[in-house]
Amino acid sequence: xxxxxxxxxxxxxxxxxxxxxxxxxxxxxxxxxxxxxxxxxxxxxxxxxxxxxxxxxxxxxxxxxxxxxxxxxxxxxxxxxxxxxxxxxxxxxxxxxxxxxxxxxxxxxxx
Numbered sequence: 001x002x003x004x005x006x007x008x009x010x011x012x013x014x015x016x017x018x019x020x021x022x023x024x025x026x027x028x029x030x031x032x033x034x035x036x037x038x039x040x041x042x043x044x045x046x047x048x049x050x051x052x053x054x055x056x057x058x059x060x061x062x063x064x065x066x067x068x069x070x071x072x073x074x075x076x077x078x079x080x081x082x083x084x085x086x087x088x089x090x091x092x093x094x095x096x097x098x099x100x101x102x103x104x105x106x107x108x109x110x111x
Contacts, residue, residue: 023049030054040077065091068111 025041027034030052038050066074066083074080092109095102 021049023047025049026051 024047026049027038027041028051030038030050034050034052038048041048071080071083074083093104093107095104097103
């Protein structure tokens with residue numbers, strides 16, 4: 001039985017050069033922290049390359065909620081106003097549906 005070795009596959013891929021780019025800073029991971037760091041560094045004039053494994057950002061765990069403290073940070077860097085222009089929903093607390101109608105155990109709208 002002829003089984004290709006992992007080492008030979010690794011060496012083949014290791015020798016492939018797909019693209020060459022010069023940068024001052026490489027950030028691996030385009031999640032919230034990586035994207036924010038890339039933005040802040042680029043605004044300061046740093047040549048940044050942001051690497052992300054996925055081709056798009058359409059994943060459930062990204063951007064499903066934005067907490068007030070995050071909105072404050074976005075406001076400080078000038079991104080809150082454009083964010084508010086995007087279609088969105090505001091949630092101020094849970095609503096539980098019962099047979100006789102909805103029940104809201106608490107309201108966080110004043111926070």
